[in-house]
Amino acid sequence: MPGKQSLHPRKRPKQVRGELTRERILVAAAQVFAEYGYAAGTTNRIAERAHVSIGSLYQYYPNKDAILVELVDRHLDAGEDALRRQQECGLPDMVEGAMRVLVRVAIENHLDDPELLRVMAEETPKSPELLRKVQEYEGARVAYLCELLGRYPEVRVGDVHMAAQITVNTVELVVHKVIATREAVDLQQFEDELVAMLTRYLAPAG
Structure with missing residues (x-):
């Protein structure tokens, strides 16, 4: 079971560019979860769909x-x-x-x-x-x-x-x-x- 802190975003972007990246991650995650299900909806797939690196994804969210x-x-x-x-x-x-x-x-x-x-x-x-x-x-x-x-x-x-x-x-x-x-x-x-x-x-x- 994930710890309490792991259910929170790592940071809230202060700039427009960061907010757009975060939005792309959320949109991609919704698509990936709907398409593959939760077990197979990995962070790698989400990052790929969002066109961001896996490192960038983890800057915003610790896990799926x-x-x-x-x-x-x-x-x-x-x-x-x-x-x-x-x-x-x-x-x-x-x-x-x-x-x-x-x-x-x-x-x-x-x-x-x-x-x-x-x-x-x-x-x-x-x-x-x-x-x-x-x-x-x-x-x-x-x-x-x-x-x-x-x-x-x-x-x-x-x-x-x-x-x-x-x-x-x-x-x-x-x-x-x-x-x-x-x-x-x-x-x-x-x-x-x-x-x-x-x-x-x-x-x-x-």
């Missing part, structure tokens, strides 16, 4: 675990940014619309590459910092959804906070599972079915 942790960190940031942009667009009139926003943001944030999703879910070392970020990410979404559900009179659940937890985790887990499958998926049909399921749970008819 640290690279994968940063890719997951960016994945979480992208989800937060997407949800924030949706929030700024205003609230839908009905809870069904709110569920569609939640589901669509999750789907769009998982479309990069199914193979890479599997690697991130199955192989990422669980550093304390990453686990804390995941918890904060989930907590922020649950808090937002709690506030959101309270604005819709059609919502009828016994415990709004519990309902928000169930909804957030259902969306994240189901979307990840379906998008990461190797089978072709009709994304619009998938979105519609998941939105309908959540809407019936939160706002049952009758």
Whole structure:
């Protein structure tokens, strides 16, 4: 098991050139992990794909675990940014619309590459910092959804906070599972079915 320090980048570049090199390494790593899997996605392959020397790669990352942790960190940031942009667009009139926003943001944030999703879910070392970020990410979404559900009179659940937890985790887990499958998926049909399921749970008819 890698030590705590080995899960952190060695340095953050201060110049544009260094940041571009670091970005090339991350892009290359995502491609290599998706193409070869994690075990065969070596730092040598990543360096070759990024067109940098292996020594240059190690100036930024001590190993591929640290690279994968940063890719997951960016994945979480992208989800937060997407949800924030949706929030700024205003609230839908009905809870069904709110569920569609939640589901669509999750789907769009998982479309990069199914193979890479599997690697991130199955192989990422669980550093304390990453686990804390995941918890904060989930907590922020649950808090937002709690506030959101309270604005819709059609919502009828016994415990709004519990309902928000169930909804957030259902969306994240189901979307990840379906998008990461190797089978072709009709994304619009998938979105519609998941939105309908959540809407019936939160706002049952009758």
